[in-house]
Amino acid sequence: MRAEDLLFQDARHVWHPFTQASTAPTPIAIARGEGPYLITADGERLLDLISSWWVNLHGHAHPHIAAAIARQAGTLEQVIFAGFTHAPAVTLATRLAERLPGGLSRIFFSDNGSTAVEAALKIALQACYNRGEGQRRRILALEGGYHGDTFGAMSAGQSSGFYAPFADKLFDVTFLPYPETWADDADVEAKEAQALATLNRVLDEQGGETAALLLEPLLQGSTGMRLCRPAFLNEVVRRVRARGILVIFDEVMTGFFRMGRMWAAEHLTETPDLVCLSKGLTGGFLPMGITACTQPLYEAFQGDTFDRAFAHGHSYTANPLACAAALASLELLETAQTRQSVARIGETHARWQPELSAHPNLEHARGLGTVAAVNLRGAGGYGGDTSLRLRQFFLERGLLLRPLGNVLYLLPPYCVEDEHLDAAYRAVLDAAQTFGGPS
Ligand SMILES: Cc1ncc(COP(=O)(O)O)c(C=O)c1O
Secondary structure, three states: OOHHHHHHHHHHHOOOOOOOOOOOOOOOOEEEEEEOEEEEOOOOEEEEOOHHHHOOOOOEOOHHHHHHHHHHHOOOOOOOOOOOOOHHHHHHHHHHHHHOOOOOOEEEEEOOHHHHHHHHHHHHHHHHHHOOOOOOOEEEEEOOOOOOOOHHHHHOOHHHOOOHHHHHHOOOEEEEOOOOEOOOOOOHHHHHHHHHHHHHHHHHHHHHHEEEEEEOOOEEOOOOOEEOOHHHHHHHHHHHHHOOOEEEEEOOOOOOOOOOOOOHHHHOOOOOOEEEEOHHHHOOOOOOEEEEEOHHHHHOOOOOOHHHOOOOOOOOOOOHHHHHHHHHHHHHHOOHHHHHHHHHHHHHHHHHHHHHHHOOOEEEEEEEOOEEEEEEOOOOOOOOHHHHHHHHHHHOOOEEOOOEOOEEEEOOOOOOOHHHHHHHHHHHHHHHHHHOOOO
């Protein structure tokens, strides 16, 4: 299809996510991907510095994953997963169980990040119910968290601010303050102390009625790449678990070396009872979600009657193609080359941080692992005018960067070269000059 025909039909029939079609620029037609590049229908090369909504790990159209999917497609493309099983799912579950921390040895498959979170919330609530602790109905979460766009995930992410039309349909969640921090933050200890004091009060009032705490470990992505310190999270997890409350880590975005280690949880000493995975799970090739939990939690669902079972599932549960992609991606993640790239990206981010911090129009430079972010003073919120103009500014320089409001961030695929990152940082400094101002 010619690019103009494609865009004409797109405008007539397609509904794009997180987009105000009335004001958004015409979408860019992408013909193919190659390593860190997306290549437009007009042949222009765009450097994908956000890994296409944080999913792509090894670069676009990576031949190792493409070949694994093709082989699997010629063997078994799909089979009902109730009452049946298959080698790609079992191998993937085994590999993840070996790799996950804290005895998270049971793997439940779903379709994306939101469903991985929904399954985690439902497992936690039903485990309490099945164990005779039916009074534990409440969910705790952190202010500023984002967990997806299904109803349970929205309820636990209410503070992200996108849900006004559904407010009356969301269930009540207790939110704790989130002590966001950055490189030269003098107030972090005071913020943490205040958050822990709130936690103590909440635990005294609601501890016995709470089933689970859900949080994005170390980095809140969607609400602005907001970091917190591992020691704070360790303390939260310790206090919550001491009250018999289950802990769910939403590693949908942080997993698979995004934070420099295989899991954000590897920066902590405390471990969760459940973890949610998606995004990078298949290297960015196919949608899949996973909820992993401990064996004791799994055992809470055993019994003679079906009503103790987890009556939850999706048509494409453990799709063999997605499992094959995930296995191929894990093989790539295990290579020395990937480890070196992850470390190198982290070092490059760190090398640029002083220059960002010194710029008068930028503030709160921060980063961990392969993710780096900085705030542009004086710019508006998500979907605001400056945010849209910034996207355009970067696209004109051949860079796919998609600021979250005033937050400029880099979250590249691991095949990105230093010279790519240097070009991106120079563009960020140019943008600071062009768009920044006093806040
Ligand atoms: C931490 C986190 N959890 C859950 C989700 C939802 O994932 P999905 O968009 O695949 O439903 C996201 C998506 O950005 C996320 O960042």
